[in-house]
Amino acid sequence: MRDGPLHLAVIIGSTREGRVGDRIARWIVAEAGRRDGVLVSVIDIAGFAFPPGYPAEATPQMAAFAAEVERADAFVVVTPEYNHSFPASLKQAIDFAYDEWHAKPVGFVSYGCRSEGLHAVDQLRTVFTALHMVTVRDGVGVDLLDDAGDLERLLGGDAPVQAARVLLDQLCWWGLTLREGRAARPYVS
Structure with a gap:
């Protein structure tokens, strides 16, 4: 068995200029950072220079x-909902790994207008299940039309904080x- 803190990676799934995903990610990182035994890191896909197509190597x-x-x-995974789905840039990044995802859990903090990004999460559950992952039941949904001018105040409310704790x-x-x-036995895919 591997000892040490649980390594939780927060993936920022939007690469759009002016995105709010980085602000929402900072919030969930802070919530996770309050836990003992958890080491949090951020994987911002906007920080990677991925090729426009999928190369042979x-x-x-x-x-x-x-x-x-x-x-x-x-x-x-912190994901926006664009046109009832998740961003293509996020799918591209997900596809650059395969075995590395296996037998690990994933949860979602989603955002959008009115739907709270839930359409994107529904589709991501299918993608991650195909990668042999466990998608946790509960998540956090943020409606950007609620208190849109003060995202930090919105995220600090009782409902998002409680949802983050459950997630x-x-x-x-x-x-x-x-x-x-x-650690006990290799995962068989």
Whole structure:
């Protein structure tokens, strides 16, 4: 069994200029950072220079992303909803790793206008299930039309904070359980 803190990676799934995903990610990182036994890192896909197409051999940036995925025990994906789905840039990044995702949990903090990004989450659950991951049941949804001028105040409310606690409880349980399982026996895909 691997000892040490649970490594939780928060993935910022938007690369748009003017995005709010980085602000929402900072909030969930702060919430996770209040927990004992959890080491939090951020994987911002906007910081990677991915190729426009999928090359025959992985580029150094693709390999760096896959290595970040490999190091993590659990994930929070912070995703917007664009046209009832998640961003193409997020799908591209997800596809640059495969075995590195296996037998790990993922949860979602989504945002959008009125739908709270839930259409994007529904589709991401399908994608991550195909990658042999456990998607946790509960998540955090943020409606950008509620207090849009003061996102930090909105995120500091009772409902988002409680939803984050439940999400992180589930991710920590699954993260530790699956880490122990992977250490005891290799995952068979």
